[in-house]
Amino acid sequence: MARAKQAAAKKPPKNAPSPAPKPPKNACSRAPKPPKTRPPPRRPPSLWEKLRRSPKPPLGLLPAASFRASVRSAAALREGFGVQAGAAAALREGCEAHLLALLEAWGLCALHAKRSVVRVADVSLVRSLRVKRG
Template sequence: LAPQASTLRKKLRSSWKRSLWLFPLTSIRGLLRGFGVHAAAAAALRAGCEAHLLALLEDWGLCARHAKRVAVEAADVRLVRCLQGKRV
């Protein structure tokens, strides 16, 4: 991967391990304000969103690496969506 991509990946993983959040809690609460969601449920949604985002970034990076590229392209995103069973 490119130096920038590997740096981003390391930052994402380290923030995940230190339990720092990628999404600010205020933005999650703002999205869920009208639904009456409990704080524990909002925290679970936040954790799930971040885990899904990390998995997507890793899969896109693996596709780019397999194609011997350093940058993720739209084709990588389409391939990952197709492999997950989501048609583009």
């Protein structure tokens, strides 16, 4: 019976006014949040952005300094014969292009023979096919 009296004592009387709501402990955290907005849609990059982001040119097969030194040493064999920097760069680009073409042809010959390794036979085949006739 003692329990029944305690429970009855906790209930407020029916005619009593309801207590005022207590303000939250941290009023800032209870403030209404603004609605979430989506970011604007992404536009495709402009031409200048594409050029700015474009990858740097790959390094050449032949190191520039050593190639330039070998060209100048070959030019030093003849007296009064010099090589300008632009000419040495053009020679280097031409040599790289020729070397890449040879490597590609060798790789194609090895691929045709169902191999992944270039052999001497591939090199001799490309040489024989590239002989200028006439």
